[in-house]
Amino acid sequence: ETGVTQTPRHLVMGMTNKKSLKCEQHLGHNAMYWYKQSAKKPLELMFVYSLEERVENNSVPSRFSPECPNSSHLFLHLHTLQPEDSALYLCASSQGPGQLNTEAFFGQGTRLTVV
Amino acid sequence: AQSVTQPDIHITVSEGASLELRCNYSYGATPYLFWYVQSPGQGLQLLLKYFSGDTLVQGIKGFEAEFKRSQSSFNLRKPSVHWSDAAEYFCAALLSNDYKLSFGAGTTVTVRA
Numbered sequence: 037e038t039g040v041t042q043t044p045r046h047l048v049m050g051m052t053n054k055k056s057l058k059c060e061q062h063l064g065h066n067a068m069y070w071y072k073q074s075a076k077k078p079l080e081l082m083f084v085y086s087l088e089e090r091v092e093n094n095s096v097p098s099r100f101s102p103e104c105p106n107s108s109h110l111f112l113h114l115h116t117l118q119p120e121d122s123a124l125y126l127c128a129s130s131q132g133p134g135q136l137n138t139e140a141f142f143g144q145g146t147r148l149t150v151v
Numbered sequence: 152a153q154s155v156t157q158p159d160i161h162i163t164v165s166e167g168a169s170l171e172l173r174c175n176y177s178y179g180a181t182p183y184l185f186w187y188v189q190s191p192g193q194g195l196q197l198l199l200k201y202f203s204g205d206t207l208v209q210g211i212k213g214f215e216a217e218f219k220r221s222q223s224s225f226n227l228r229k230p231s232v233h234w235s236d237a238a239e240y241f242c243a244a245l246l247s248n249d250y251k252l253s254f255g256a257g258t259t260v261t262v263r264a
Contacts, residue, residue: 067250078255078257081253092250092251126194128252138183138247139183139197139200142195142196144193144194145192
């Protein structure tokens with residue numbers, strides 16, 4: 037248990053569905069992240085939120101929509117996904133830059149399959 | 152461009168043998184450096200980190216890593232591997248004033264009996 041909890045752990049969705057991934061951190065961190073991990077590829081940073089404000093958006097398609105209602109919760113809303121979006125989606129949190137002990141802690145991930 | 156390179160895609164070691172995983176970084180300034188481990192279907196667990204100071208850092212599960220500025224390297228070592236060490240290992244780097252934690256492509260470790 038890392039203090040970062042992701043739900044659901046597994047998700048199968050059709051290309052016309054709308055679903056959401058949830059992440060919650062209990063570490064008092066200021067920054068939260070979404071990463072995508074596809075087979076045979078390095079981890080890709082998708083979004084970063086610091087104190088509920090988006091500070092990074094790495095050219096992610098608009099079918100992925102993040103939401104950070106408070107510093108403990110992060111969502112990734114999904115709609116009209118493509119099969120190539122199937123991957124492990126990892127949430128992480130950290131203290132943020134300029135802080136001591138700024139390492140990132142990761143959740144267990146959500147295994148997403150788009151059919 | 153900033154990058155983290157793990158030259159070895161896959162390493163096989165015998166149980167009880169030593170293990171060394173290589174990591175090189177390319178940054179304008181010395182970044183913070185991390186090693187993470189990932190078991191199948193799981194998230195990433197932090198093994199150890201280097202921010203500054205002593206260049207030999209100790210981590211969990213008997214792992215250690217050595218920072219070498221002259222070689223831009225941060226190699227991970229374990230003197231005697233256990234079957235439970237079979238996993239994927241990721242090296243990562245972060246500039247102190249940035250959010251962007253960059254990862255290497257990972258090294259898969261297989262442990263044979």
